[in-house]
Amino acid sequence: MDFSPSLLRLYFVMGSQDCAGRDPAWVLEEAIAGGITLFQLREKGSSLTLGETVALGRRLKAICDEHRIPLIVNDRADLAMILGADGVHVGQDDLPADEVRQLIGTRSVLGVSCETPEEALQTRNSGAEYIGTGAMYATSSKPDAGKPVGPAAVEHIRAEMKSCPPIVGIGGITAANATPVIRAGAEGVAVISAIASAENPRRAAGNLRETVETTLSNR
Amino acid sequence: MDFSPSLLRLYFVMGSQDCAGRDPAWVLEEAIAGGITLFQLREKGSSLTLGETVALGRRLKAICDEHRIPLIVNDRADLAMILGADGVHVGQDDLPADEVRQLIGTRSVLGVSCETPEEALQTRNSGAEYIGTGAMYATSSKPDAGKPVGPAAVEHIRAEMKSCPPIVGIGGITAANATPVIRAGAEGVAVISAIASAENPRRAAGNLRETVETTLSNR
Numbered sequence: 001m002d003f004s005p006s007l008l009r010l011y012f013v014m015g016s017q018d019c020a021g022r023d024p025a026w027v028l029e030e031a032i033a034g035g036i037t038l039f040q041l042r043e044k045g046s047s048l049t050l051g052e053t054v055a056l057g058r059r060l061k062a063i064c065d066e067h068r069i070p071l072i073v074n075d076r077a078d079l080a081m082i083l084g085a086d087g088v089h090v091g092q093d094d095l096p097a098d099e100v101r102q103l104i105g106t107r108s109v110l111g112v113s114c115e116t117p118e119e120a121l122q123t124r125n126s127g128a129e130y131i132g133t134g135a136m137y138a139t140s141s142k143p144d145a146g147k148p149v150g151p152a153a154v155e156h157i158r159a160e161m162k163s164c165p166p167i168v169g170i171g172g173i174t175a176a177n178a179t180p181v182i183r184a185g186a187e188g189v190a191v192i193s194a195i196a197s198a199e200n201p202r203r204a205a206g207n208l209r210e211t212v213e214t215t216l217s218n219r
Numbered sequence: 220m221d222f223s224p225s226l227l228r229l230y231f232v233m234g235s236q237d238c239a240g241r242d243p244a245w246v247l248e249e250a251i252a253g254g255i256t257l258f259q260l261r262e263k264g265s266s267l268t269l270g271e272t273v274a275l276g277r278r279l280k281a282i283c284d285e286h287r288i289p290l291i292v293n294d295r296a297d298l299a300m301i302l303g304a305d306g307v308h309v310g311q312d313d314l315p316a317d318e319v320r321q322l323i324g325t326r327s328v329l330g331v332s333c334e335t336p337e338e339a340l341q342t343r344n345s346g347a348e349y350i351g352t353g354a355m356y357a358t359s360s361k362p363d364a365g366k367p368v369g370p371a372a373v374e375h376i377r378a379e380m381k382s383c384p385p386i387v388g389i390g391g392i393t394a395a396n397a398t399p400v401i402r403a404g405a406e407g408v409a410v411i412s413a414i415a416s417a418e419n420p421r422r423a424a425g426n427l428r429e430t431v432e433t434t435l436s437n438r
Contacts, residue, residue: 049312077297082318093268099301 001070001086003109003129005166008188009216010209012036013074013170015043016056018141018196025059031195032067034205037188039064040089040111042074050079057083072111077103087111089132092119097126113170115149117160128165132190133157135171136181141192148172151184158185175207182215220289220305222328222348224385227407228435229428231255232293232389234262235275237360237415244278250414251286253424256407258283259308259330261293269298276302291330296322306330308351311338316345332389334368336379347384351409352376354390355400360411367391370403377404394426401434 012031019027028039041060043053057073061083064071072087073080077100080088087109088100097112104110112128114120120131135148148171158164169181170190178189189212198204231250238246247258260279262272276292280302283290291306292299296319299307306328307319316331323329331347333339339350354367367390377383388400389409397408408431417423 051312051315054315054318076295078295078300078314078319078322081297081322082314093270095297095301096270096273099273100297103297103300 001107001109003087005130005187007038007070008130008166008168008186008190009037009212010035010188010205011038011040011168011170011190012195012205013040013042013190013192014196015041015046015074016048017044017046018042018192020197024056025063027196027201028060028063030201031205032063032069034195034202035209036069036195036205037209038072039069040072040074040190041083041085042089042192044074053079054082057085061085070109072109080104080108087129089113097123097128101126101128111168114157115146115153117157120157120161120164123165130187131157131165131167132170133167133186134169134190136169136189137172137177139172139193141196142171151180151186154181154184154186173208175204175211178208178211179215182212183219188212220326220328222306224349224406226257226289227349227385227387227405227409228256228431229254229424230257230259230387230389230407230409231414231424232259232261232409232411233415234260234265234293235267236263236265237261237411239416243275244282246415246420247279247282249420250424251282251288253414253421254428255288255414255424256428257291258288259291259293259409260302260304261308261411263293272298273301276304280304289328291328299323299327306348308332316342316347320345320347330387333376334365334372336376339376339380339383342384349385349387349406350376350383351387351389352405353388353409355388355408356391356396358391358412360415361390370399370405373400373403373405392427394423394430397427397430398434401431402438407431 070086073085075094089111091113109129111130112123113132166187168190169186173189174194289305292304308330310332328348331342332351385406387409388405392408393413
């Protein structure tokens with residue numbers, strides 16, 4: 001697919017473990033209605049088998065297709081290929097970005113989590129379409145997220161890396177604290193619980209999207 | 220690759236977590252010298268990142284290539300493809316066998332763990348080259364292995380499934396208890412700790428191989 005940095009405006013990351021017991025398909029539908037621009041399936045720490053994850057992924061893929069929202073799969077390139085997803089997102093402890101690029105080819109989107117300029121520089125050979133940087137703020141959705149690096153990390157990576165891929169901030173972001181992330185140079189924000197565990201995911205997504213767009217138009 | 224059931228004679232399954240602190244490459248070299256016929260990389264519960272697992276996998280693949288021992292990768296088809304492995308082995312909670320088959324194609328080997336005839340029958344669409352059945356006996360290498368099903372499970376699956384793929388028994392097998400597994404109709408035995416944690420992996424493999432061959436020649 002053709003990747004545009006504007007797809008990072010509001011990047012919704014979710015698995016069944018994040019939905020407060022509600023149907024992930026419903027949560028995704030609501031999030032899309034609220035204005036998310038990209039979706040990542042991140043099934044982690046749930047009780048689903050991989051077979052059940054494939055079945056869930058197929059349901060969510062159909063929803064994404066219907067609304068033309070690209071689907072990225074976290075960590076497992078094999079699952080991404082089985083689902084016919086648009087791309088793969090890897091962290092520093094996952095399969096190396098350049099290996100995943102070789103595997104999925106240049107027509108698929110590759111995203112890489114990077115906290116520091118050093119990590120960002122190491123993704124160069126992979127030609128990652130975007131970098132996810134965080135945690136921006138303290139978060140409970142990702143127990144292994146480590147200490148927040150704050151919006152300054154976005155500025156830092158952009159300053160140190162020539163022709164830096166677009167950056168999306170992640171970790172503890174809400175409509176109330178998204179503005180500094182965008183001001184620091186991120187193309188958008190990625191969220192899990194701010195949408196997935198919101199009482200009204202549609203409204204939560206709408207508020208986040210509006211905050212991002214307003215901040216961008218004044219940047 | 221062309222899969223022959225005789226590759227199942229002595230199937231060595233191993234990851235760095237199984238080697239009692241020794242270099243997995245050394246353990247594999249010794250196991251090959253002792254007579255293993257097939258190798259599965261099963262990196263599970265270790266502290267290696269996936270990047271480190273790729274690096275380890277490359278070292279072990281080079282050893283397998285040198286000695287013409289096929290390399291199967293446990294669970295992750297993406298890792299198998301990155302390593303250029305000969306096949307993938309999946310359990311009941313891993314990616315569904317028929318999905319993996321679609322992904323890796325018919326030139327790669329697909330193995331599936333099945334405890335019961337029902338599970339074995341479900342692998343039909345995948346055209347699995349072999350079935351792994353166990354645990355034959357109590358085992359400590361695989362904490363999630365469940366209660367032993369015993370060699371009778373091999374007979375049971377073969378009796379219930381017409382044109383059953385070749386079966387390899389796994390779980391708690393040593394040279395001292397391998398004979399009933401082969402007598403029950405298995406083409407061979409798969410072992411982890413009997414070789415990987417043996418003081419002398421080469422001798423352990425040699426004893427196992429000899430037991431399997433002797434039992435087969437009298438079957």
